[in-house]
Amino acid sequence: MYFESLAALWDMDGHGIYVWLAYLLTLCPIIVMVWLPIKRFRQHWRWIEAESRRSGIDVGGAAGESAR
Amino acid sequence: MWTIIHKMGSPPWFFRFSGGLVKWLLPLTVCLLLVGAVWGLLIAPPDFRQGNSYRIIYIHVPSAVVALAGYYVMAFAGAVSLVWRIKMADVTMRAVAPVGAALTAIALVTGAIWGKPTWGTWWVWDARITSMLILLFLYLGVVALFEAYENKSAAARACAVLTLVGTVNIPIIYKSVDWWYSLHQPASIKFTGESAIDPSMLYPLLLMIGAFYCLFAVTVLLNMRAELAWNHRDASWLKQLVQGT
Amino acid sequence: MHPARKQRLILVSLVVVLSSAAIGLVAFALRDNINLFYPPADVVAGKAPTDRSIRLGGMVVAGSIERSNSELDTIFWVTDYEASVPVRYSGILPDLFAEGEGVVAEGTLDESGMLIATQVLAKHDENYMPPEVAAALEGKTAPAEQPVLP
Numbered sequence: 001m002y003f004e005s006l007a008a009l010w011d012m013d014g015h016g017i018y019v020w021l022a023y024l025l026t027l028c029p030i031i032v033m034v035w036l037p038i039k040r041f042r043q044h045w046r047w048i049e050a051e052s053r054r055s056g057i058d059v060g061g062a063a064g065e066s067a068r
Numbered sequence: 069m070w071t072i073i074h075k076m077g078s079p080p081w082f083f084r085f086s087g088g089l090v091k092w093l094l095p096l097t098v099c100l101l102l103v104g105a106v107w108g109l110l111i112a113p114p115d116f117r118q119g120n121s122y123r124i125i126y127i128h129v130p131s132a133v134v135a136l137a138g139y140y141v142m143a144f145a146g147a148v149s150l151v152w153r154i155k156m157a158d159v160t161m162r163a164v165a166p167v168g169a170a171l172t173a174i175a176l177v178t179g180a181i182w183g184k185p186t187w188g189t190w191w192v193w194d195a196r197i198t199s200m201l202i203l204l205f206l207y208l209g210v211v212a213l214f215e216a217y218e219n220k221s222a223a224a225r226a227c228a229v230l231t232l233v234g235t236v237n238i239p240i241i242y243k244s245v246d247w248w249y250s251l252h253q254p255a256s257i258k259f260t261g262e263s264a265i266d267p268s269m270l271y272p273l274l275l276m277i278g279a280f281y282c283l284f285a286v287t288v289l290l291n292m293r294a295e296l297a298w299n300h301r302d303a304s305w306l307k308q309l310v311q312g313t
Numbered sequence: 314m315h316p317a318r319k320q321r322l323i324l325v326s327l328v329v330v331l332s333s334a335a336i337g338l339v340a341f342a343l344r345d346n347i348n349l350f351y352p353p354a355d356v357v358a359g360k361a362p363t364d365r366s367i368r369l370g371g372m373v374v375a376g377s378i379e380r381s382n383s384e385l386d387t388i389f390w391v392t393d394y395e396a397s398v399p400v401r402y403s404g405i406l407p408d409l410f411a412e413g414e415g416v417v418a419e420g421t422l423d424e425s426g427m428l429i430a431t432q433v434l435a436k437h438d439e440n441y442m443p444p445e446v447a448a449a450l451e452g453k454t455a456p457a458e459q460p461v462l463p
């Protein structure tokens with residue numbers, strides 16, 4: 001490790017604010033980039049799940065009605 | 069060759085294949101990013117002239133490199149979409165655009181933050197930076213155009229034309245620092261001859277470039293899967309897949 | 314290939330080629346505006362306008378930096394190894410500003426050909442190396458080709 005202490009790592013000879021700000025402003029969009037499609041996918045997945053369950057019950061209901 | 073292309077164009081096959089790929093590519097991406105960031109921030113030596121502020125290179129250069137490479141992916145998908153009318157190409161184009169926009173924005177923002185302590189300014193209208201800003205607008209233009217159309221295949225055609233016209237910007241970005249006088253310095257990593265960057269600083273940079281390529285691949289695949297799941301919500305193969313879980 | 318696809322492929326290629334040619338021509342016509350700065354040779358040759366603000370770029374001549382004691386005024390010479398132009402600037406210079414390093418100064422030329430700068434930016438090259446490596450290189454090729462006044 002190049003830095004001798006945590007304080008030196010944070011300060012980076014006065015350039016710390018620039019370096020850490022740049023890394024923070026990179027991390028945030030990366031998290032959003034990965035999280036958004038996962039969230040969208042899960043929504044669609046659950047929608048299909050609910051839809052197929054509903055249609056499954058409908059089929060069962062229709063079958064029950066015709067039996068009656 | 070053709071069988072692979074035909075398979076790629078088949079949503080059920082692609083859906084299963086990408087599902088398996090994402091499962092190990094996402095953890096790999098996180099690991100590579102972490103290792104690269106720790107190496108670049110903590111282990112690599114400082115620069116003899118810039119000191120520690122140069123450590124921004126480990127996110128600035130990879131995001132810029134992958135943003136440019138991503139445009140070629142989008143342009144290729146655009147050409148395939150126009151000529152062969154393959155639906156999967158439209159999905160690819162639409163998946164790349166927001167990822168490319170985010171990477172371009174990261175390159176511009178980190179470049180501005182880096183410019184302040186080294187050049188003495190956040191922003192300058194030189195050829196490299198301006199052409200990179202045009203790239204951001206091209207990506208955002210594709211995102212907006214897809215949203216604007218009700219008819220998705222008409223949207224894909226308009227986006228493909230915009231993308232292909234914008235392709236000329238990519239060599240301009242690469243060469244801008246050689247063709248014109250600019251504040252931005254020429255490339256440090258050279259494919260032919262010795263790089264202008266010391267090996268102790270080059271290796272973490274190459275690792276980070278690899279990590280950003282993985283990040284690009286994984287986010288594009290995730291976007292495509294989300295889009296495919298919605299486009300094929302009524303297809304029996306997808307319903308079977310959902311019920312199988 | 315299907316004839317309709319072949320036709321579309323030709324059309325797509327034409328779009329790319331023609332738009333590239335068009336943008337290439339525009340960039341060629343505007344090349345003076347795309348250049349961020351004038352090199353000192355162009356300024357000395359009178360190619361740079363004197364009635365409006367311009368940018369001048371080059372290397373800071375070694376030993377040319379004069380600082381006045383009372384104010385933040387600095388005078389230095391900028392060269393491209395063909396010609397040199399003096400620059401006067403009052404303000405805080407960027408950290409990387411140094412003799413023998415790249416610089417871009419923005420300002421207007423006065424009658425004597427001096428650039429009265431309103432902004433000075435440091436331009437660094439593409440070389441990155443650890444301080445020890447730089448010191449070792451310095452020792453080997455000591456007084457390298459430092460720019461001097463012609």
